[in-house]
Amino acid sequence: MASSSASISLLISLLLGSFMVSTANLYQDLDITWGDGRAKILNNGDLLTLSLDKASGSGFQSKNEYLFGKIDMQLKLVPGNSAGTVTAYYLSSQGSTHDEIDFEFLGNLTGEPYILHTNVFSQGKGNREQQFYLWFDPTADFHTYSILWNPQRIIFSVDGTPIREFKNAESLGVAYPKNQAMRIYSSLWNADDWATQGGRVKTDWTQAPFTASYRNFNASNACVWSSGSSSCSSSSSSSSTSWLSEELDSTSQERLKWVQKNYMIYNYCADTPRFPQGFPPECALNTSS
Numbered sequence: 001m002a003s004s005s006a007s008i009s010l011l012i013s014l015l016l017g018s019f020m021v022s023t024a025n026l027y028q029d030l031d032i033t034w035g036d037g038r039a040k041i042l043n044n045g046d047l048l049t050l051s052l053d054k055a056s057g058s059g060f061q062s063k064n065e066y067l068f069g070k071i072d073m074q075l076k077l078v079p080g081n082s083a084g085t086v087t088a089y090y091l092s093s094q095g096s097t098h099d100e101i102d103f104e105f106l107g108n109l110t111g112e113p114y115i116l117h118t119n120v121f122s123q124g125k126g127n128r129e130q131q132f133y134l135w136f137d138p139t140a141d142f143h144t145y146s147i148l149w150n151p152q153r154i155i156f157s158v159d160g161t162p163i164r165e166f167k168n169a170e171s172l173g174v175a176y177p178k179n180q181a182m183r184i185y186s187s188l189w190n191a192d193d194w195a196t197q198g199g200r201v202k203t204d205w206t207q208a209p210f211t212a213s214y215r216n217f218n219a220s221n222a223c224v225w226s227s228g229s230s231s232c233s234s235s236s237s238s239s240s241t242s243w244l245s246e247e248l249d250s251t252s253q254e255r256l257k258w259v260q261k262n263y264m265i266y267n268y269c270a271d272t273p274r275f276p277q278g279f280p281p282e283c284a285l286n287t288s289s
């Protein structure tokens with residue numbers, strides 16, 4: 001009995017394993033939503049490209065909605081003169097009191113650094129920007145951008161290095177994203193009124209089309225929200241949800257400090273002129289200030 005049920009569960013896990021490998025395919029996870037042919041899924045679902053020209057940008061969204069997750073994707077940004085372009089990659093719910101967790105990549109002239117802009121909205125309130133330079137050229141190769149979103153914290157990471165932590169500050173009266181399911185969205189568009197060097201450098205349309213590339217979307221550690229229930233509340237998945245209480249260990253905290261010391265170029269929690277009456281309450285909880 002014991003050995004036959006063990007072999008049956010082995011068989012089931014082999015079948016599930018091959019099922020999961022075969023669904024690691026962008027056609028299964030993502031929908032192109034706009035851009036009239038400028039967004040494409042290529043190579044049998046291994047690669048997605050967004051492009052932008054003078055007439056339009058383009059975008060995609062995830063098929064699923066998630067309520068908490070650890071979601072990774074690899075991006076390779078618009079190379080060369082990308083000034084004026086913005087590539088946004090974010091989680092968002094719907095409506096005027098929406099929640100949102102943002103990565104936005106602000107392009108630049110050839111050889112000048114991109115800015116990685118981050119923000120967190122809860123119940124429609126944002127204004128929580130932190131901006132970074134990267135420690136590599138994000139246009140030369142694919143790099144992994146991750147969002148860990150659990151009930152206690154949101155951690156933004158780049159190639160496994162945490163760059164930002166936003167802690168749940170409900171105890172200080174700050175709303176936290178935890179009741180609204182979110183989808184992944186991404187878009188490439190023209191924002192030359194503000195994106196590059198404060199809007200002074202405009203998009204050079206002679207360089208169009210501009211193209212950003214995506215691969216290896218991984219939401220296998222995310223709770224899919226569907227018809228009012230979560231895939232994580234079924235007992236079968238409870239063994240693989242340690243990320244739901246994950247926090248930064250001491251090594252990761254050191255790396256976060258390294259990034260914030262060397263690569264952070266803007267932190268709303270340090271912008272005294274903007275908050276003359278004092279910083280928003282959550283700033284007291286977050287390491288950087």
Ligand SMILES: *[C@@H]1O[C@H](CO)[C@@H](O)[C@H](O)[C@H]1NC(C)=O
Nearest residue numbers: 106107108112113115196197
């Ligand atoms: C673009 O390059 C300039 C000059 O190095 C820099 O000041 C700026 O922060 C860079 N990034 C953006 C998005 O403007």
Ligand SMILES: *[C@@H]1O[C@H](CO)[C@@H](O)[C@H](O)[C@H]1NC(C)=O
Nearest residue numbers: 024070072216218219220221
């Ligand atoms: C997806 O990410 C998880 C960790 O978050 C990892 O264990 C798993 O191997 C990844 N899957 C793929 C196909 O890369």
